[in-house]
Every structure is written in C-alpha cells, then in structure tokens.
Amino acid sequence: MIKMILKGWIHEIRDLGGIKFLILRNREGLHQIVLPKKKVSKDIFDMVSTLNKEDVIAIECEKRDSRAKDFEFEYLPSKIKILNKSETPLPLDPAEKVSAEMDTRLDNRFLDLRKRKIFNIFKIRSELLKYTREFLLKEDFIEIHTPKIISTASEGGTELFPVQYFEKRAYLSQSPQLYKEMMMAAGFDRVFEITWYFRAEEHNTRRHLNESTAIDLEMAFIKDEEDIMKILENLIHYTLKKLSENCKNELDEMEVKIECPELPFKRIMYDEAVKILHDRGSNIKWGDDLGTEDEKILGRYMKENNIDYYFIKKFPENKIFYIMPDGKYCRGFDLDCNGVEITSGGQRIHDHGLLVKRIQEFGLDPENFKDYLKVFRYGMPPHGGFGMGIERFLMEILKIDNIRECILFPRDRNRIKP
RNA sequence: GCCUGGGUGGUGUAGUCCGGCCUAUCAUACGGGACUGUCACUCCCGUGACUCGGGUUCAAAUCCCGGCCCGGGCGCCA
Numbered sequence: 001m002i003k004m005i006l007k008g009w010i011h012e013i014r015d016l017g018g019i020k021f022l023i024l025r026n027r028e029g030l031h032q033i034v035l036p037k038k039k040v041s042k043d044i045f046d047m048v049s050t051l052n053k054e055d056v057i058a059i060e061c062e063k064r065d066s067r068a069k070d071f072e073f074e075y076l077p078s079k080i081k082i083l084n085k086s087e088t089p090l091p092l093d094p095a096e097k098v099s100a101e102m103d104t105r106l107d108n109r110f111l112d113l114r115k116r117k118i119f120n121i122f123k124i125r126s127e128l129l130k131y132t133r134e135f136l137l138k139e140d141f142i143e144i145h146t147p148k149i150i151s152t153a154s155e156g157g158t159e160l161f162p163v164q165y166f167e168k169r170a171y172l173s174q175s176p177q178l179y180k181e182m183m184m185a186a187g188f189d190r191v192f193e194i195t196w197y198f199r200a201e202e203h204n205t206r207r208h209l210n211e212s213t214a215i216d217l218e219m220a221f222i223k224d225e226e227d228i229m230k231i232l233e234n235l236i237h238y239t240l241k242k243l244s245e246n247c248k249n250e251l252d253e254m255e256v257k258i259e260c261p262e263l264p265f266k267r268i269m270y271d272e273a274v275k276i277l278h279d280r281g282s283n284i285k286w287g288d289d290l291g292t293e294d295e296k297i298l299g300r301y302m303k304e305n306n307i308d309y310y311f312i313k314k315f316p317e318n319k320i321f322y323i324m325p326d327g328k329y330c331r332g333f334d335l336d337c338n339g340v341e342i343t344s345g346g347q348r349i350h351d352h353g354l355l356v357k358r359i360q361e362f363g364l365d366p367e368n369f370k371d372y373l374k375v376f377r378y379g380m381p382p383h384g385g386f387g388m389g390i391e392r393f394l395m396e397i398l399k400i401d402n403i404r405e406c407i408l409f410p411r412d413r414n415r416i417k418p
Numbered sequence: 419g420c421c422u423g424g425g426u427g428g429u430g431u432a433g434u435c436c437g438g439c440c441u442a443u444c445a446u447a448c449g450g451g452a453c454u455g456u457c458a459c460u461c462c463c464g465u466g467a468c469u470c471g472g473g474u475u476c477a478a479a480u481c482c483c484g485g486c487c488c489g490g491g492c493g494c495c496a
Contacts, residue, residue, distance in 0.1 A: 018454030036454065053447090070457055089428040089447050097458060098430045098446045103488060158495065175496090201494060202419065214496065292492070341496065389496030403496095414488070 006031055006075060007058045007083070009114065010051055011095055020048050024059065025094075025114070032066060032074040033059060044080055054086035054094065054111075102404060109409060109418060120250040121405060124243065125394055129194060131242040132215055135235050141190040141217065146179035148172060148196055152368070159200035161210075172198035175387060177322075178372055180218035181348060184383040185375045192217040194390075204413045206402045207340065209391060211411035217345075218385030225324075225331040225347045228384045229311055232335060232343060233265045236309065240397070256398050259308065266302070266310040270329070273312055276301055287316045299339020308396075309337050321362040324349050324384075331384070337396040345386025352376040 008026030022033040035045055051057070058081045066074035091107070092100040094114040105112040112118055133143065149165060150173045160171035176195050183191045193216045200210065215235075222228060237260065244251070244258040251258060273294075277284050280297050284290065290298065290312070302310050313333040317325040323332040324347040332346030349355045355376055359366045366373065391406035404410040409418060 012457090014456050014459055016453060016456060016459070019456075020454090021456050021459085023457080032457080034455080038454085067455065068457060088449095092429060093446075095458085100429060101488090104429070197496070199495075203492090203494070204489080205491070206489095208495075212496065289494090292494095344496070387496065392496050 002062070003060055003078065004063060004075075005058055005060055006033075008056070009094075010053055010055045010057060010086075012053065013048065013051060015049065020045070022048060022051070024057070027119075029116070030070075032068055032071045033061065033077055034066075034074045035077065040077060044077055047080060051082070052086050052088050054090060054114075056083040056086070057081060058083055102402065106404065106410065106415065107418070113408070117254055118405075120254050121394065121398060121400070122408065123250050124247050124398065125390070125406070127243060127247055128239055128390070128394065128397075129215075131239040132194070132235065134242075135238045136192050136217070139190070139231065139234075141192045141219075142188055144179075144183060144188070144191045144193050146173075146176045146193060146195070148198070152371075161198050161200045174199050175214075176216050177387075178375075180216060180385055181380075181383065182375050184218055184220045184350075185378070185380045189221065190217075190219045197387075197389075202413055206404075207392070207395075209403055209407060209410055209412055212403075212407065213390040215388045215390060216385070217387075218383060220381040220383040222347060222382055222384050225313065225333055225345070225384055228345055228347070228386055229267075229313075229333060229335075230264075232345070232386055232388070233263055233309070233311075236265075236335075237261065237263050243397070254398060258397060261307075261309045265335070266307050268298075268310055268312055269314040270312060270316065271314065273298055287318060289315075289319070295336060295341060296339040299336065302336075303338065309335065311335055320346075321358045321364065322348050322355065325358070333386075335386075335388075337393075340392060340396060342392045342396060343386050343388040345384065347382070347384035350376065350380045350382050352380075 006024055006026070008024045008031070010022065011025035011030055012021075012023040014021040014023075018037045020035040022035065024031045024033055035048055037045055059075065059077045060079035061075035061077040063073050063075055066072060068074060090111065092104055092111050094111055096115055100108075100112070113122070137143070149163065149170050151168075151170055158174050160174055163170050163172060174197055176193050180191060180193070195214055195216050197212050197214055198210065199212075201208070217228075217231070219228065219231065240258050240260045244260060271286075273290065274284055274286055277290075277294050277297055280301065282291075282294050282297055284294055298312075302308070311333050312335075313331075314326075314329045315332050315334075317328055317330040319330050319332050323330045325331075330346065332344065334341050335343035335345075349358060352373060355373060356366050359369055391403045394400065394406040395403055398406075400406060404412065
C-alpha cells in the first residue's frame with residue numbers, strides 16, 4: 001500500500017460513533033478521510049474528537065476508492081499531526097452553512113477566501129492577467145512600471161489622495177497616462193502596465209473602488225483610434241477564449257459560462273447612441289456624456305441584439321482635453337459590456353501647439369502642465385491607448401454584482417482595513 | 419457632494435409598520451451526550467443577542483431626536 005501525506009484545513013467532522021468522517025480542504029478541493037473504529041488506531045480515533053473546524057493538519061494515509069456520493073477516493077489515516085489549532089467559534093463559516101454579510105466577510109477576508117467560490121475568482125483573475133501578458137508580449141508590447149507617487153495630477157478630473165513626501169506634498173497616481181505618453185516620446189513604441197489607480201472620489205456604489213487595478217496600454221505610430229480598438233478587441237477575445245478553455249473547473253464551480261464575443265466588436269457612433277437613447281426615453285442632450293441610466297439603456301438595446309461587448313466612438317470633441325479632436329467629434333472611445341463601461345481610450349493629441357490650445361479651451365492653465373507639455377516638444381509620435389479596469393472586467397466575465405468581490409482587500413469610501 | 423435604506427447571540431435571520439402576549443423566533447456555530455458509511459449526518463440537553471446616548475410612555479427591540487457604524491442610488495469614472 002502506498003502511503004501519502006495530505007495537508008490542509010478541517011472543513012467538517014462527521015462523527016457517527018463507530019465511524020468518523022473528516023473532510024479536509026486544501027487548494028485542490030475537498031478530500032474525505034474515513035476513520036472506521038476497527039481499522040484505525042485507538043489513538044487516532046480518539047484524537048479526532050479533539051479537533052476543531054479549520055485546524056491545520058497533516059495526515060499520513062492510504063488512498064482507496066470511496067463509496068461516497070461526493071468523492072471518488074477516500075483516505076484511511078495512519079498518522080494525524082496537528083500543525084496548528086484554530087480558535088472557536090469562527091467569525092464566519094468557510095463551509096458556508098450560513099452566509100455572511102459583505103462587511104463581515106471583508107473584516108475576515110482570509111477566512112472568506114477559504115471558500116472555493118471566492119478562491120476561484122482570484123485564480124481566474126491570475127489566469128486573466130497571465131493571458132493578457134501572453135497576448136501583449138506576443139504583440140510586441142513592453143511591460144513597464146511607472147511611479148505611483150506623483151507631484152501633480154496627470155490629467156485633472158478625479159480627486160487625488162495627498163501623501164506627505166518628506167517635506168513635500170505629493171499625491172497617489174490616478175492613472176499612468178502621462179508616463180505612458182512619455183514612453184511614446186522615449187521611443188518604446190508599444191507599452192503596457194498592469195497598474196493601480198487611486199481615486200479619491202467619495203462614491204459609494206457596487207461599481208467603484210478607491211484603489212483599483214487596470215491594464216493600461218499605449219502605442220505609437222497609429223493611424224487613428226481604430227488601431228487601438230483592434231488591439232483591445234483582440235486582447236479581450238484572446239483572454240476570454242483562453243479562460244473558457246483553461247479554467248473550465250473554476251467556471252463550472254462558479255456556474256458561469258464565458259461567451260466568447262465574435263470579432264470585430266460592434267462599433268456604435270455617439271450620434272447613433274444618442275438617437276437610440278432618445279427613442280427609449282432618455283433626455284440626453286448632444287454633447288453630454290452618457291449617464292449611468294443611459295449606459296444601462298444602451299446595454300439593454302445591445303443585449304436585445306445579442307451583443308455583449310461594444311465600442312462607443314466619435315464622441316463630441318469636448319470629452320477630454322488630451323484626446324485628438326476630429327471636427328465636432330473626437331477620437332476617443334469607450335468599450336462597454338452589458339451597460340457598464342470597462343475601458344476608455346483614444347488617440348491622444350501629439351502636437352504641442354494643439355495640446356496647449358486645447359488646455360486653454362478647457363479652461364485650464366498650461367502653466368500647470370509644464371512638465372507634461374515638455375514631453376511633446378522634442379519629437380512625439382502619433383499615439384494612443386486605453387485603460388481597462390480589471391475588476392470591472394472580472395465583474396462582467398464572472399457575473400459578479402459587487403466590485404469588492406473582484407479585489408482581495410478592497411478600499412472603498414469607508415474601508416481601509418484589513 | 420446630493421438622495422436614500424439599514425444595525426437583533428460567533429454567523430445569518432424572524433419580530434419593528436400597528437409599543438404590552440418578547441422570559442426575543444429559527445437555522446448554523448459552540449459545549450456535553452448517543453450513534454459503524456456520513457456526504458448540509460441525525461437525535462437529545464445546554465450556552466449565547468436587541469449599535470450607543472437621550473427623550474416620550476404605566477410600559478420601548480418596536481415611537482421620536484442625536485451620535486457611531488454599514489449598505490445602496492445618482493454625480494464622476496474604470
């Protein structure tokens with residue numbers, strides 16, 4: 001008989017008197033340890049009664065076929081060693097006999113993460129990033145890391161978190177925008193960064209975090225925004241295909257099926273979107289950004305036409321100052337999925353004079369953008385890029401309705417621990 | 419920033435609208451006991467809670483005011 005060692009946590013103990021069942025949990029899943037009184041030593045049989053749920057143990061055992069409904073194999077122990085005890089009662093139940101609220105779960109996240117379904121989210125997240133790197137590296141992108149402690153806002157807009165940097169005031173970066181563009185000026189041509197966004201907005205919703213992650217990308221020598229959109233749709237197509245092929249068990253356990261969207265993704269012009277929205281009761285004015293309700297209406301419209309992923313492009317030129325204007329439109333785009341924005345991007349302005357003019361037109365002072373503007377004075381190629389929220393994307397893939405589920409230790413309006 | 423909903427044992431809940439029959443429900447957990455094929459094991463016994471402060475009232479988990487904590491929607495965004 002071959003002896004083997006199993007290590008893990010005690011998920012459950014079922015004591016029937018003359019026979020005991022011990023369910024062990026580890027990263028691979030659940031394993032049944034069976035202890036018939038007559039087939040194991042008295043010491044082991046008795047010591048099992050002293051074990052608590054979530055104790056960490058190592059078991060020397062023999063593997064054999066099981067009669068159990070839920071297990072193909074079971075293990076007959078010859079030795080059980082307690083590696084560490086768990087206290088009782090537990091602050092939440094990893095075996096999920098009773099549910100727990102999000103707040104309780106997050107306060108005890110390490111226990112929450114012992115649940116299979118929760119673990120799977122992060123397994124899939126890891127795979128998603130693996131395939132993202134795989135795809136982008138194959139497409140000749142260079143992975144970079146840029147500073148998260150910065151001296152000023154890189155693009156205005158959202159509020160920044162101030163930090164004390166020795167004797168100076170600094171901020172946490174809301175986006176690597178400026179640095180990505182610097183890398184275009186540096187001649188790297190194609191870069192991406194898997195990065196943190198820090199945003200000091202006091203929002204309190206299921207779709208927002210104050211500390212979130214993103215796949216940020218920038219590429220030079222593009223013709224227009226379509227070059228970027230093509231990379232983005234191919235990236236999404238590639239990662240979803242790989243996930244559906246290689247994460248079958250995790251997806252099955254989560255009862256989620258990944259529908260790999262067909263290429264190319266639907267493009268809808270802003271004008272067209274506004275028309276659809278008017279037909280469906282929205283009072284959006286031309287020039288307005290789409291509100292949350294507008295995005296939802298559009299998402300429903302797309303769903304009716306069997307479309308999950310769709311680009312919105314040709315926005316009015318007043319969207320963001322650094323996006324390339326194109327008549328009364330601009331070369332920015334959003335990628336939405338089921339009514340939620342998961343990416344925004346576009347072709348950037350590369351001409352110094354035009355950029356200064358745009359900054360002024362947006363009511364900003366070019367003096368505040370001196371460092372930013374310098375990059376455009378010594379040979380900046382045409383370029384563009386996007387930022388894709390990883391948690392937002394995961395929410396859509398895995399049909400999760402709270403973004404906090406998609407990050408290990410969420411930071412929101414109220415939570416800064418654990 | 420604006421608007422809203424909530425807080426009952428370790429955990430998840432019932433009860434709150436319409437105050438009294440609440441000595442607070444149920445499940446799970448925890449402690450003890452019985453049980454040789456469980457698989458949400460089962461059965462018996464036990465332990466354990468009204469967010470805090472003030473007010474109204476003969477009487478407050480329940481009504482009112484304030485604090486603390488948390489959720490959600492909008493704006494903004496990813």
